[in-house]
Amino acid sequence: xxxxxxxxxxxxxxxxxxxxxxxxxxxxxxxxxxxxxxxxxxxxxxxxxxxxxxxxxxxxxxxxxxxxxxxxxxxxxxxxxxxxxxxxxxxxxxxxxxxxxxxxxxxxxxxxxxxxxxxxxxxxxxxxxxxxxxxxxxxxxxxxxxxxxxxxxxxxxxxxxxxxxxxxxxxxxxxxxxxxxxxxxxxxxxxxxxxxxxxxxxxxxxxxxxxxxxxxxxxxxxxxxxxxxxxxxxxxxxxxxxxxxxxxxxxxxxxxxxxxxxxxxxxxxxxxxxxxxxxxxxxxxxxxxxxxxxxxxxxxxxxxxxxxxxxxxxxxxxxxxxxxxxxx
Numbered sequence: 001x002x003x004x005x006x007x008x009x010x011x012x013x014x015x016x017x018x019x020x021x022x023x024x025x026x027x028x029x030x031x032x033x034x035x036x037x038x039x040x041x042x043x044x045x046x047x048x049x050x051x052x053x054x055x056x057x058x059x060x061x062x063x064x065x066x067x068x069x070x071x072x073x074x075x076x077x078x079x080x081x082x083x084x085x086x087x088x089x090x091x092x093x094x095x096x097x098x099x100x101x102x103x104x105x106x107x108x109x110x111x112x113x114x115x116x117x118x119x120x121x122x123x124x125x126x127x128x129x130x131x132x133x134x135x136x137x138x139x140x141x142x143x144x145x146x147x148x149x150x151x152x153x154x155x156x157x158x159x160x161x162x163x164x165x166x167x168x169x170x171x172x173x174x175x176x177x178x179x180x181x182x183x184x185x186x187x188x189x190x191x192x193x194x195x196x197x198x199x200x201x202x203x204x205x206x207x208x209x210x211x212x213x214x215x216x217x218x219x220x221x222x223x224x225x226x227x228x229x230x231x232x233x234x235x236x237x238x239x240x241x242x243x244x245x246x247x248x249x250x251x252x253x254x255x256x257x258x259x260x261x262x263x264x265x266x267x268x269x270x271x272x273x274x275x276x277x278x279x280x281x282x283x284x285x286x287x288x289x290x291x292x293x294x295x296x297x298x299x300x301x302x303x304x305x306x307x308x309x310x311x312x313x314x315x316x317x318x319x320x321x322x323x324x325x326x327x328x
Contacts, residue, residue, distance in 0.1 A: 015059070143196075177200070181226065186249065224314075234250040297314050
């Protein structure tokens, strides 16, 4: 017997519609948003709800290790480093070593690329698509420019249109490989399109698809904070405040805001380096005139709270010991 995900079964929308019309409640699961095809959107408009699930966050990761009776290191910093490399795909914890876990993750991602993106979308220029995919995976949590990517492709001998590249990026978003975070200009109160960052759905995607397992704590931490925020129902944007960038402007269900900077540490090699790090992170908040909360999230164990800014430890945040609050 062969098995297939339901979104790959031709005409499944009509079967679902028939069950719904008979008064049944139907629950459908899929590995990505291609499940919500144009057909089901049209036929069941107003008659379905969508629930998005994410890979395990750090707290769930530890709870899963406890469930499988896997030893948990008392040093949460070491556990967090391992979590970054292993990622949050639950089944990876059933494998004994990191190499096997990455092979498993690579298989999952490869299957999504092959079945749900290349085949379903009938991508003809596979070489360009794979280069776009590689570019996004290797430049997560950094400012993205479509023109820079086109220039890179041109230098490598791939002449293609901006519309084609945008289409490939949209496919990766729908496959839940990457999330797009757009920029919001606090001064003009407007969203700025085409000035965005892309974040990975799970850090294991990067480490399983690359031979380099060295941790880049800054982008990795920013990526994980982003996933934490969206999975906790915050609306998230990259902030522009004058000429400065705020890592995140978040909005809660009550339309209240908070401003967030993410950095690996505020502690430099010496006093002068420390002061430069602090100035870089704090200065963006000085241009904010409203009274909404401001946060710096880092891996520092000791808090450095100045100028009314809340400094919180990232691991404490992920474990639910502290929370982001948007109330004035």
